[in-house]
Amino acid sequence: MDINEMLEFDRKHIWHPYTSMTNPLPVYPVKEARGCKLVLYDGRELIDGMASWWAVIHGYNNPILNEAIVDQLNKMAHVMFGGITHEPAVLLAKKLIEITPSGLDKVFFCCSGSVSVEVAIKMAFQYWISKGKKEKSKLLTVLKGYHGDTFGAMAVCDPINGMHEVFTHVLPKHFFAPEPKISFYDEWNKEDISKLKHILEEHNNEIAAVILEPICQGAGGMRFYHPQYLKELRSLCDEYNILLIFDEIATGFGRTGELFASFHAGITPDIMCVGKALTGGYMSFGATLCTEEVAITISEGPTGVFMHGPTFMGNPLACAVSLKSIELLLSMDWKKKIKRMESIFLSERDMFLKLKGVKDVRALGSIFVVETERSVNVPKAQRFFVKKGVWIRPFLNLIYIMPPYVIDDVEIKRLLDAIFEVLKKDEY
Numbered sequence: 001m002d003i004n005e006m007l008e009f010d011r012k013h014i015w016h017p018y019t020s021m022t023n024p025l026p027v028y029p030v031k032e033a034r035g036c037k038l039v040l041y042d043g044r045e046l047i048d049g050m051a052s053w054w055a056v057i058h059g060y061n062n063p064i065l066n067e068a069i070v071d072q073l074n075k076m077a078h079v080m081f082g083g084i085t086h087e088p089a090v091l092l093a094k095k096l097i098e099i100t101p102s103g104l105d106k107v108f109f110c111c112s113g114s115v116s117v118e119v120a121i122k123m124a125f126q127y128w129i130s131k132g133k134k135e136k137s138k139l140l141t142v143l144k145g146y147h148g149d150t151f152g153a154m155a156v157c158d159p160i161n162g163m164h165e166v167f168t169h170v171l172p173k174h175f176f177a178p179e180p181k182i183s184f185y186d187e188w189n190k191e192d193i194s195k196l197k198h199i200l201e202e203h204n205n206e207i208a209a210v211i212l213e214p215i216c217q218g219a220g221g222m223r224f225y226h227p228q229y230l231k232e233l234r235s236l237c238d239e240y241n242i243l244l245i246f247d248e249i250a251t252g253f254g255r256t257g258e259l260f261a262s263f264h265a266g267i268t269p270d271i272m273c274v275g276k277a278l279t280g281g282y283m284s285f286g287a288t289l290c291t292e293e294v295a296i297t298i299s300e301g302p303t304g305v306f307m308h309g310p311t312f313m314g315n316p317l318a319c320a321v322s323l324k325s326i327e328l329l330l331s332m333d334w335k336k337k338i339k340r341m342e343s344i345f346l347s348e349r350d351m352f353l354k355l356k357g358v359k360d361v362r363a364l365g366s367i368f369v370v371e372t373e374r375s376v377n378v379p380k381a382q383r384f385f386v387k388k389g390v391w392i393r394p395f396l397n398l399i400y401i402m403p404p405y406v407i408d409d410v411e412i413k414r415l416l417d418a419i420f421e422v423l424k425k426d427e428y
């Protein structure tokens, strides 16, 4: 297809994430992608700093993942999960149970991260219905969170800075505690969780579950908080008889330096969501894991079943590629690789902090974040980045990267140099 014709049609007819149809942001046509490089139609190659939103951990066009899909494709691309099971689903569930925090041993497969959050929320409500406590019909979360774009998930996204402020009037009202403020690297102080504790004391009869992103708040502000917060939260939930849901959709599969962010705190939630890097970024997929206690209570309640079952539940292609992606991750020295990325990021921190207009610079695992004082002009910054041969997509006042794990030191340096220059030359 002629490239101009393609872009013209796209501009007129296709929605892109968070864009206007009458005044769309520019898009860059990608022809193919290999390793950690995106190839544009004009032949330019861009080093990818985004891993397609936390997902593509093993790089694009990975021969091992490709093979897993092709092998499965030649057996069956899809089959319904109602009344049927298959090996890819069983092997993947087994692997997920093995690598996630101990105690999570029931698996619900679904079609995306947002849906896995919907499923988690529904599990929590159905758990309390089964216990005869229908009045526990609210959730408690923290500000600056992000859990997806569907309605149940939106209702626990940050109500002010979140992207869903416009829907507040139609969303169910939940409880919000202040966001955890003590950073991952600072000294713990109990004050950080006192407001949340207060809400639990006051409203535990109405609250079914606490839901939050462990350690790293992603799309709500790219913030890293103290593991002790989660330990205390676990005890509070036990004390007040409330379920704990971890949304590990962004943090899962090594991103923060532990296989799952829960491991920083050494605790197990009652329900946990995974997605994004689950398939190695190959396709949309998600899973919600829960404890035996949650599963048995729901199953022995008045309905006797869990009320959810998406059409493409347990899709064999997605299961096969997810299993292979996890095997590939475990077969490499991923911890060392992520540590290496983290140490490069931390060693550059001071240099960035000296730049004018920079408010904060932080890193955890394979995530590097520059917070600027003013919001970023995204099209302007992206034009500059593409000219420099890198793919970085800022939002609000955050310029950040979380590259595929296959990236090498030279490529990381090129990403950091591009960010440094965009700030220094005021190209944002």
Ligand SMILES: *Cc1c(COP(=O)(O)O)cnc(C)c1O
Pocket (backbone or CB within 6 Å): 112, 113, 114, 115, 117, 146, 147, 148, 149, 213, 218, 219, 247, 248, 249, 250, 275, 276
């Ligand atoms: C991306 C994300 C989601 C939503 O996942 P989708 O696959 O986009 O539906 C939910 N929670 C967190 C923490 C995320 O980062």
